[in-house]
Amino acid sequence: MTAMLNINNLSVTVDGKQILKGLNLVVRAGEVHAIMGPNGSGKSTLAHVLAGRPGYEITSGSVSFEGLDLLKLAPEERARAGVFLGFQYPVEIPGVNNVYLLKAALNAARKQHGLQEVDAFEFLTLVRDKMKLMHIEDSFLSRGVNEGFSGGEKKRNEILQMLVLEPKLAILDETDSGLDIDALKVVAAGVNSLRSPARACVLVTHYQRLLEYVVPDFVHVLVRGRIARSGDRTLALELERRGYEWVAGEAA
Amino acid sequence: MSESLSSRIAADFATTAGALAGAPVATPRRRAALETLTAHGLPSTRDENWKYANLRTLERLRFVPAASAAAATNPSVLAADLPPALPGCARYLFVDGLFAPALSAPQVCDAARVTSLAAAAPLAQAAALQSAAWPEPQSVDERFLALNEAFATDGASIHVSSGSASIELLFVARADAQAGASYPRVELSLDAGASLTLIERHLSVAADNSFVNSAVTAQLGRGATLQHYRLQELGARAIVFDTLAATLAEEASYQLHGISTGAQSARSTLNIRLAGEGANLAMASVALGDRQQLQDTFALVQHLAPRTRTAQTFRGIAAGRARVAFNGKIVVANNAAGTDSQQSLRGLLAGADAEIDVRPQLEIYTDDVRCSHGATVGKLDDHMLFYLLSRGLEPDTAQRLLKWAFLQEVIARISLPALRREIEARLPGALQDTTLRALL
Numbered sequence: 001m002t003a004m005l006n007i008n009n010l011s012v013t014v015d016g017k018q019i020l021k022g023l024n025l026v027v028r029a030g031e032v033h034a035i036m037g038p039n040g041s042g043k044s045t046l047a048h049v050l051a052g053r054p055g056y057e058i059t060s061g062s063v064s065f066e067g068l069d070l071l072k073l074a075p076e077e078r079a080r081a082g083v084f085l086g087f088q089y090p091v092e093i094p095g096v097n098n099v100y101l102l103k104a105a106l107n108a109a110r111k112q113h114g115l116q117e118v119d120a121f122e123f124l125t126l127v128r129d130k131m132k133l134m135h136i137e138d139s140f141l142s143r144g145v146n147e148g149f150s151g152g153e154k155k156r157n158e159i160l161q162m163l164v165l166e167p168k169l170a171i172l173d174e175t176d177s178g179l180d181i182d183a184l185k186v187v188a189a190g191v192n193s194l195r196s197p198a199r200a201c202v203l204v205t206h207y208q209r210l211l212e213y214v215v216p217d218f219v220h221v222l223v224r225g226r227i228a229r230s231g232d233r234t235l236a237l238e239l240e241r242r243g244y245e246w247v248a249g250e251a252a
Numbered sequence: 253m254s255e256s257l258s259s260r261i262a263a264d265f266a267t268t269a270g271a272l273a274g275a276p277v278a279t280p281r282r283r284a285a286l287e288t289l290t291a292h293g294l295p296s297t298r299d300e301n302w303k304y305a306n307l308r309t310l311e312r313l314r315f316v317p318a319a320s321a322a323a324a325t326n327p328s329v330l331a332a333d334l335p336p337a338l339p340g341c342a343r344y345l346f347v348d349g350l351f352a353p354a355l356s357a358p359q360v361c362d363a364a365r366v367t368s369l370a371a372a373a374p375l376a377q378a379a380a381l382q383s384a385a386w387p388e389p390q391s392v393d394e395r396f397l398a399l400n401e402a403f404a405t406d407g408a409s410i411h412v413s414s415g416s417a418s419i420e421l422l423f424v425a426r427a428d429a430q431a432g433a434s435y436p437r438v439e440l441s442l443d444a445g446a447s448l449t450l451i452e453r454h455l456s457v458a459a460d461n462s463f464v465n466s467a468v469t470a471q472l473g474r475g476a477t478l479q480h481y482r483l484q485e486l487g488a489r490a491i492v493f494d495t496l497a498a499t500l501a502e503e504a505s506y507q508l509h510g511i512s513t514g515a516q517s518a519r520s521t522l523n524i525r526l527a528g529e530g531a532n533l534a535m536a537s538v539a540l541g542d543r544q545q546l547q548d549t550f551a552l553v554q555h556l557a558p559r560t561r562t563a564q565t566f567r568g569i570a571a572g573r574a575r576v577a578f579n580g581k582i583v584v585a586n587n588a589a590g591t592d593s594q595q596s597l598r599g600l601l602a603g604a605d606a607e608i609d610v611r612p613q614l615e616i617y618t619d620d621v622r623c624s625h626g627a628t629v630g631k632l633d634d635h636m637l638f639y640l641l642s643r644g645l646e647p648d649t650a651q652r653l654l655k656w657a658f659l660q661e662v663i664a665r666i667s668l669p670a671l672r673r674e675i676e677a678r679l680p681g682a683l684q685d686t687t688l689r690a691l692l
Contacts, residue, residue: 051642054634079644091639095657095664101643104653108644144657145639161643 003064004029004200005050005169010061011225012042012049019045021225022061027169030197034211034236035204037222038244043204044088046222047173050202051085052078065169079105080112082168084161086175088204090154093145098157101145102127102164109165130163133193135186151178159190166194171202176210188213208236221247257310258290264315265402272317276369276437277404285401288390294399295392301550302392304577304609306517309491313463318432319350319405331355333457338420338670341451342366345422348434348462349405352424364417364448369407369437393521393550397495400435400467407437407467412476416447423454425462425486436466442476444501449479451671454494455514460487464515468496472504474528479507481671485678486514488543494520502528502557509666510537511675512547522551526560526588536565536662540679541574541606548577555588562593567662569655570599570606581613584621591618595625600632600658602651655679 005027012020019042027033037043049056050063052075063070068081093101107117118126124141131140134156146154155175162170172191176184191201191214203214211219211233219235220227221244228247229235239247265286272282294310295302334355337343342359344366345352351368358366408421423436442448456462464486472478478498486492492515500506512518524533539547547570553562568576576599584591599608612625632654640650659679666672 053638053642074647075638075641076644076646076650079642085642087639087642091633091635093636093639093654093657095660096640096653100653101640101645104645104649105643108646108649112644165643 003027004066005202006064008062008064010049010063011059012045013057013059014045014055018059019225020049023222023226025220025227027200027202029168029200031218032195032201032203032214032216034216034219035202035222036206036208036219036236036239038248039206041222042225043206043222044173047085047088047171047202047204050078050171051075051083076108079165079167080109084165084167084170086155086158086162086170086172088174088177090146090149090158092147092149094147096145097142098145099124099127099141102161105161106164127160127164130160133163134160134190136160152180152183155179155187156183156190159187163190163194166199168198169200169202170194171204173204174206175203176205176207184210185213208240211236223248258293261315261399261402262286262290268316268403272403272405276407277401282402285398288398289395289402292390292392292395294395299392301521301579301581304546304548304575304579305519306491306546306548309517313429313491314432315399315403316432317349317403317405318427318434318462319348330457334422334424335453335455335674336670338418338451338668341418341420341449343420343422344408345424346406346408346436347424348427349407349423349436351406351408364410364412364419366419367409367411369404369409369439393523393552394495394497396465396493396521397467397497399493400437400465400495403433403465404435404437404467407435407439409439409441410448410450411441411443412446412448413443414446416449418449420451421453423452423464423466425454425456425464425490426458427462428459429461429463429491433463433465436464438468440468440470440478442470442472442478442504444474445476446473447477447479449668451481451483451668453481453483453485454492455483455485456487456490461489461516462486462491464490464492464494466492466494468494468498470496470498470506472498472500472506472531474501475503476501477505477507479667480509481666481668482508482510483675484510484512484514484518484520486518488514488516490515492518494518495523496520497523499525499527500531500533503530503532504528505532506534507665508533508535508537509662510535510539510549512537512539512549513678515545517546519546519548520550522549523554524552525554525556526562527556529557530559531557532560533562533564534665535562536665537567537578538659538662539566539568539576539578541569541576542571543574544572545574547574550579551581553580553582553593555582555584555591555593557588559590560588561591562595564593564595564597565662566597566610567659568599568608568610569602569658570608571602573603573605575607575609577609577611579609579611579613581615582623584614584616584618584623586617589618589620591621591623593621593623595627597625597627598658599629600655601629602632602655
C-alpha cells in the first residue's frame with residue numbers, strides 16, 4: 001500500500017535553531033502512530049510544521065500527503081485536504097461561537113469536495129450526536145470558541161472538531177496532557193471512533209498512558225530532532241519502565 | 253478658525269435668520285449662539301480635544317440649512333431606501349432636518365409626548381441644560397452645539413412623563429453639501445422613573461456628501477432609564493459633526509450604544525454628567541473606518557455626585573487608510589466619593605496605512621474611587637488566525653470572523669433583537685446564519 005504521509009529527511013529551524021534534523025516517517029492509511037520523546041525533542045514542532053504554522057523554516061526534506069506536496073500548501077488547504085491538527089493549547093476566541101466555527105469548517109471541507117453546504121438542521125443533529133460522545137453539554141454550542149473552557153473541555157472540543165470534520169490524517173499534539181483519567185477515556189473513545197482503514201492518526205504524546213486506550217500500531221521515539229527508535233506498542237511500555245534516558249543514551 | 257470662516261457663518265446666518273425666526277430655537281438664543289461662534293470661532297486642531305478632527309473641511313462647506321418645507325412635505329425619500337421598521341417602535345422621520353410626517357409612523361402612547369420642535373415651543377429647560385453642561389462656560393467643545401442652535405430648522409422633542417416608550421428617530425440627509433447643511437436636533441426629557449428606548453439613526457439618501465451637524469440634549473430624572481442607540485450610517489462622502497450632552501439625576505441609568513460606520517469624516521463630542529447620587533452610565537461604542545474615513549470621538553464623562561458609576565467600552569477597527577480615534581476623558585469631582593469607573597478601549601489595525609488612537613484620561617479629585625482603564629491597539633491575533641485556518645477557513649473568512657469577534661463585546665449588548673440582527677448583517681462579520689441561530 002502506498003503511504004498516506006511520507007516525511008523524508010525533514011529538517012526544520014526555529015529562529016535559527018535547528019529543531020528537526022533529517023526526520024523520516026511513513027504513515028499508511030489505517031495506521032495509528034505514536035510519537036513519543038522527552039521535552040524539547042521536536043514533537044510539537046513536527047505537528048506544527050505538518051499543519052503549516054508560520055514561524056518554522058524548512059531547511060531540507062519533503063513531506064507528501066496523498067501525493068500532494070504538503071509543505072507547499074497553505075494551512076487552510078492542508079485542512080481541507082484532510083489534515084487535522086489537535087492543538088496542545090487550543091486557542092480561546094471569545095465572540096466566535098463554537099457552532100459557527102464548526103459549521104464554517106465543515107462547509108469549507110465540503111466545498112473542497114464539491115458538496116453543497118450542510119443543511120442547518122442536519123448539521124445540528126450531527127454535532128449534537130458527536131457532542132454526546134464527547135460528553136459536551138448543549139450550552140457549549142452558543143459559547144465562544146474555547147472561551148472559559150477548562151483544560152479538559154478544550155481537549156474534548158478539539159476531538160469534537162475532529163469528529164465533525166472526519167479528517168484523513170489526524171495529528172493530535174499532546175491531547176492527553178492535563179486530562180484526568182475520565183476525560184482521557186472520553187478523548188480516547190472519540191479518537192477510536194474515527195479509526196478506520198481509510199484514516200490515519202499520529203499521536204504526539206509524552207506519556208504512554210493514552211496509548212493504553214488508543215492502541216498504536218507503531219511507536220517512535222523522537223530524540224534531538226530525529227527518530228531514534230521505532231517499534232510496536234511494547235516500546236511505549238519499555239520506555240515507561242526505562243525512561244527516555246535509555247533511548248537518548250543510545251542515540252548519542 | 254479663520255476670519256473668513258466666522259464671517260461666512262455670520263453671513264449665512266444673516267441670509268437665513270428671517271426664515272429661521274421662532275421655533276425650534278428662540279431668536280435670542282440663536283443670536284447668542286452666533287455671537288459665541290463669531291467671538292470664539294469653531295474649534296481648531298490646536299484645541300486639546302480636537303487634534304484628530306477633520307476641521308479643514310469646514311472651509312469649503314455652506315452653513316445655510318438645506319431644509320426646505322417642500323422637500324419634507326413631499327419627500328422624494330422612498331420608503332424602500334429606509335431601514336425596516338422596528339417592531340414596537342414609533343418612527344419619526346426627518347429629511348435634512350425637517351419633520352416628514354408622510355414617512356413617519358407615530359404611535360399614540362400615554363407615556364411619551366413627541367413633538368416636532370418646529371411645531372411647538374421648545375422645552376423650557378433646554379437652554380439652561382446646555383449652558384450648564386460643559387465644565388467651563390463657553391467651552392470650545394460645545395461650539396458645534398452652538399452651530400446647531402444657531403441654524404436648527406426642526407427636531408424632535410421627547411418628553412416621557414412615566415412608564416416606558418420606544419421611539420425611533422430617523423434623520424435622513426439628502427442634500428448635497430453645496431446646497432446647505434442639515435441640522436438634526438433632539439431634546440430628551442425623562443421624568444422620574446420614566447423609561448425610554450430611543451433609536452437615533454442618521455443615514456443618507458440621494459446625495460452621499462451631505463454636511464450634517466447634529467445635537468442631542470438629554471435630561472434623565474431621578475431613577476429614569478434611557479436606552480439609547482445611536483447609529484451613524486451616512487454616505488461615503490458625508491461630513492458629520494455631532495454633539496451630545498446628557499445629565500443624569502439620582503439613580504438614573506443611561507445605556508448608550510454607538511455604532512459609527514458611515515461618512516467620510518465623522519466627529520462625535522459627548523458630554524455626560526452624572527449629577528445625581530448613584531447615577532449609572534454604561535457606554536459601549538463601535539467605530540469602523542475604511543478607505544480614507546475618519547471616525548473621531550471625544551467623550552467626557554463627569555462624576556459629580558457620590559456612588560456614580562461608568563462602564564465605558566470602545567472597539568474601533570481601522571482598515572485601508574482610515575483613522576479611528578477615541579478620546580475618553582473621565583473626571584471624578586471631589587464630592588464624588590464611591591465612584592466606580594471602568595474604561596476598556598481597544599483598537600484593531602486592519603490595514604498597513606490605517607491609524608488608531610485610543611486615549612483614556614482620568615482626572616480624579618477624591619480618594620474614595622475605583623477606577624480602572626485599559627487601552628490597547630493591535631493587529632489580529634496570529635494564534636487565533638492560525639487556529640481558524642487550521643480548521644480550513646479561508647484567510648478572508650477567518651479575518652472577518654475575528655473582526656466580528658472583536659466587536660462582539662459591544663454588539664452583544666444590543667438588546668433589541670431586530671436591531672441587533674440588522675446591525676450584525678452590515679458589520680464586517682461573517683457567517684450570517686439565521687437558520688442556525690433560529691434552531692439553537
